[in-house]
Amino acid sequence: MSVSPILRLRDAAFGYDGRAVVSGVSLEVNPGEIIAVLGPNGSGKSTLMRGILGLNDHVSGQVELFGTPASSFKARTRIGYVPQRHTLSASVRATVEEVVEVGRLPHRPWYRRADAEDRRLVTAALAEVGLADRSRDDVATLSGGQHRRVLIARALAAQPDILVMDEPTAGVDTASQEVLAEVLERLAASGVTMIIVTHEIEALHGIVTRIVEVAHGAVTFDGPPARYGERVSASLGGVSLGGHDHHAEDLPHHAPGYARGPFDDARFAPDHGRFREGDRRG
Template sequence: MCAWAAPQPGCHRDIVTLNDVSFSFDGKPVLSHLSFRIQERDFIGLIGPNGAGKSTLLRLIVGLLTPDSGRIELFGAPADQFKERELIGYVPQKNNFNPLFPATVREVVMSGLFGRRKLFRRVTRQDADRCMDALRTMQIEDLADKRIGELSGGQQQRVFLARALISNPQLLILDEPMSGIDAETQQNFFHLIRHMHQKHNITFLMVSHDMEMVRSYLGEEPKETSGKLSFFVRHSHDLEDCAETDLLHTVRKEG
């Protein structure tokens, strides 16, 4: 169990718990007996070389992979029984789309509002406004009516960042979220997630190769290591909440 996992008086609830989790691919161990706990409003920066299992770990947490052994819990429930998937925003490292995929950018971003149980509900004006806010936040409002398959890789990444943010997730999992993104958008996005962590009830787990960003916000040294993985940790358990309920207000462009 990692050092930050020990329960403390007044600490927040557990968001992710991994207990003795192992995973192999084609018989080759990728993760071995990994245990750690992420509490509400933690920001975890995950660093490691290629092949260390960073993306595999994220895919295990979001349910795209199943561990060979061990137990994963999300918001206190066993991962295989967890139903509130809309509480989790996830941006994978790469998204490859068939150029003929029919969905528009607006439709892809809007889909982030709909869990499986809400898939067929009517789109409200508030939904449309939040979608436009998300598009503006990632500076892609001019792409709203283009098909996702027509975009460059960097443009697609901004679409999926907008999709992950639109539903106000309680857990945001980011796998190299700034891959292929221009410097200005990177700066805006880091400003956004720092504010979200400090002033909103959001828990973060992020893989990044940007060591300068990780160390500037999460500290120079990892709190824990497991194999080749290093976990940098920052807590925001006692900070004052922002009066705004709209997570996108920090970077919204004024007209």
Template sequence: MTDRSGTAAAVRLRGASIGYDDVPIVRDVDLTVRHGEAVAVLGSNGSGKTTLARGLLGLATVLDGEVELLGAPVGRLRERGRVGYVPQRHTVSGAVPATVREVVTVGRLPRRGLFGRLGPSDRAAVGEAIAAVGLADRMEEPVASLSGGQQRRVLVARALAAQPELLVMDEPTAGVDAASQDALAEVLTRASAAGTTLLVVTHETGPLAGVLSRAVVVDHGRISYDGPLGGAEAPSGSWSDDHCGPPAEPVGRGYRLDQPSVTTRAARPATGGH
């Protein structure tokens, strides 16, 4: 799969319509993202920017047109580990206690499968991913003991552990502290320099302005701007949050590329007993 210049494309949409059930949110979109690019997907509340990204991951349904990811039609990519995903939720929560290492290790499953044995290279990738987000000294601590910003960094490390060629992130800087935003910017700078393609849905371009070079603005389900990041900036340097579609990530009719979640005890309500 190549673009018109002959350069291989990581993402390509042609006449694509994406939505939930049979209702299109994104309509007739043409978009090509080349390998190694760092692209911000911007748009106002309800514009469709999150739905566009979800269509690449099987979390929204491709209703019409063509969507290709790393050379394969969406849903047919055999090596799921080639794509990393950081969801919009800010923390790791739930009922099962887990350490930072255990959560990030889940990121290796797309490379090995649910029943594949993890080897030394997998353990090394996990350690490197945790170190990359600045949490090497918290590796054996329960995720529940971390701040919200640190838990967000754990989710980033989980995606990085698969050593993906394409990394899709949904609002990675929203609701986290400045230190975590700076750490994320450093991580993405290194990932981009190593050749990882970045597709970042965000309403805060400022923290990642040094990493993202191209912007795609989605307006009423269509792309209204595609060019240098600076040319798409809102006066305040930010855009409103986009909550297109259902608030929870819908399953839809496509495949799910998001990784299995590992949760912690922190969010369990007290019910008494053991």
């Protein structure tokens, strides 16, 4: 039995004030996929993600969510969103548990207090991100990486069918990135579908099943990580990023055959189908 896509775009365009910023996008997202959306700043990837979430203008083309045209889709709680925000607001005092419980609000009338099922789901979400022991702590006492995990738990508490994450590992130190990567790996293993906008591609080694690259307002690649690695290697003039003789960081910027990839802070090692650090120029 075939499984219906969670998301289907056909020649879709999104933008602002009726003007398309990203256009001609055709792709499908199926249950269980872990998709990394790559692209330089200004490429249109954030506009694409906001379009999927219904946060900007759908200019043209077809957009379906769970088999329903986006214009008619009402069950927005089925899509969890982790925004690009490194820290939670310190202007309002709240515990970790209280922040995560916000994810349950769309599932009950505003006047009804949290019940046993709400509390169970909040506890489960905190356990999933490794913060069960910090549930009663004030969020102001947490590190940046822990804040990111609280936001993921808040999204999970709503029990979405897909998580859209905007730079979940950005702005935190290496140790925190590793913890966040472990959280994402557990979510992937449990079958959670994810679309992850990221520049920290190394942190997602072994998790991502598919790469979508956005550049100049269009999708320029859509396929598995290993094939993307081959593409990047070819753009470097055949230099093997995982080889013994040359590394991307050794190449001068004007070297023949050198082409800037979607980022300057990471490259793929196609011989292993995984990511390798290289060519970090800031």
